[in-house]
Amino acid sequence: MPFGQFIVKMHGRCNLACRYCYLYAGPDRTWRDRPAAAPADVLEHTASRIAEHAATHRLTEVALVLHGGEPLLVGAGRLAAFTDRVREGLPDGCVLHTTVQTNATLLTDAGIATLAGAGIRVGISLDGGLPAHNTQRVDHAGRPSWPAALRGARLLADHHPETYAGILTVVDLQSDPVEMYASLLDLRPPTLDLLLPHGNWSAPPPGMSGVRPRDATAARVRRTGGRPTPYGDWLCAVFDRWWPAGRRETRIRLFEECLALLLGLPAAAEALGLDPLNAVVVETDGAIEQVDSLKSAYDTAAATGLDVFRHSFDRALRHPGVAARQAGADALAATCRSCPLLTVCGGGHYAHRYRAGHGFINPSVYCADLDRLIRHVAAGLSDATAGAPA
Known part of the structure; x- marks a missing residue:
């Protein structure tokens, strides 16, 4: 491709x-x-x-x-x-x-106008819509970036909505998922990207320090009382706030791609599916x-x-x-190729499969979390379409 x-x-x-x-x-x-x-x-x-x-x-x-x-x-x-x-x-x-x-800290009204004139849309990266969500986003002197980032985000939302591409946010287990989502809605993003922190089997993401390669079978283990799914649980909480009819205040790319894949539609998501990068x-x-x-x-x-x-x-x-x-499924571990969620999960994000000495032909370090999210979204979709005419 x-x-x-x-x-x-x-x-x-x-x-x-x-x-x-x-x-x-x-x-x-x-x-x-x-x-x-x-x-x-x-x-x-x-x-x-x-x-x-x-x-x-x-x-x-x-x-x-x-x-x-x-x-x-x-x-x-x-x-x-x-x-x-x-x-x-x-x-x-x-x-x-x-x-x-x-990161929105350098956005000005004149700068946004210049970008808009060239047909450039602006996406911003934030950890949430409150100062407490962004305490790790500091400048090189350790000063908070939030005041400047908020000014930039407000400029886009209030004065240049046609140039506003959306907000990218990395999932933080320390934040309340629904509070974080609601706070970002105040900045009126047309699209929200929720990304899992980049981690792998050799350098697990925050909150998963005890993860082991044999947990690759966690999709089955979890349902018998095994490994917890903190990131899956976090994402499911946001999905439940976002999904009910009439309450989708913005697009959330991860959820929309998951729904599309569950329906057998093509989806261009690096985190899900088998479409080639x-x-x-x-x-x-x-x-x-x-x-x-x-x-x-x-x-x-x-x-x-x-x-x-x-x-x-x-x-x-x-x-x-x-x-x-x-290479699609051909580049996946045997565990992934035999999984019933293969066409939706797609093995997860490529970087999250890495294990030192073993390369990338492994399930995602987020295997159990993706299993939790996909099945939860599938259940929501099933409930919403129950009784609908064929």
Whole structure:
């Protein structure tokens, strides 16, 4: 499958020092030797490679994600100029969808207007809608980022709703799930992404320090009184608030993708399903890499040895790591291939399957939690459709 989403690192540093950041506080160190901001020649070659890939595969649409670090460190004008350059290079009939993912602290009214003028929608990352939810999101001097982030979020919600892409939030077991969800609704996100923290069998996520590889059969163990499912329980609580008819105040991508997969519909979710991954990353030095989440596993896990100066994106499609991400059930552990939830779960997020010395052919460290969530969503769907006409 050709790449359809191009994640371009506009700036490789961040103005925040979030205490849990897997990118800068995790095992990967490749960012240290790269330029802070992507130079002009990197951006030019990237735009040309995207155009080449779109023309080769006759793509009708392309998703461009302006990322970091904190991409707004390069300024809204440069983000807009690069977006325009990519758009101009695409073949006729190919539509560009651009999003910038930001911590919201650098958003200004003028900056948002510049982004909107270039057709760039703004997604923001927050840990919740209250100061208490965001205590780990601090700057490099240890000062809270919440006041500035709230100002940026309010600017989007109140004055630029057409440019507002939504909020990305990582599940935190220390927060009350329903309170966290309700607090984010006050910021009126059109879409909410709930992500599980990046962890694996060798570096378990918070609250799962005792997890062991043999817990891969936890879907069955749990129903006989085995391993707890803290993340599944947390997500189920939010689902129950979100799901009842008339109360879906925003879209929640994880739940919508789960419902679609349960109904046998296609779904483009990295965390669920068997659809092949179609995203690729370009770093500030022009290196072509796999998605950043792999960097939570080990140093250089996302590296391909390729770059936009010497290699096409088609060459990246043939990289063994990318091929494994596109192999569907063939790349999964035997436990996953025999699971009745296979087509919905899809083995979970690829990065969450890692185990040192054993690679990625393992069930997700969140196996039991995904089992809990999927079955709960299925029950909600069944209840909602009971008695409906055929």
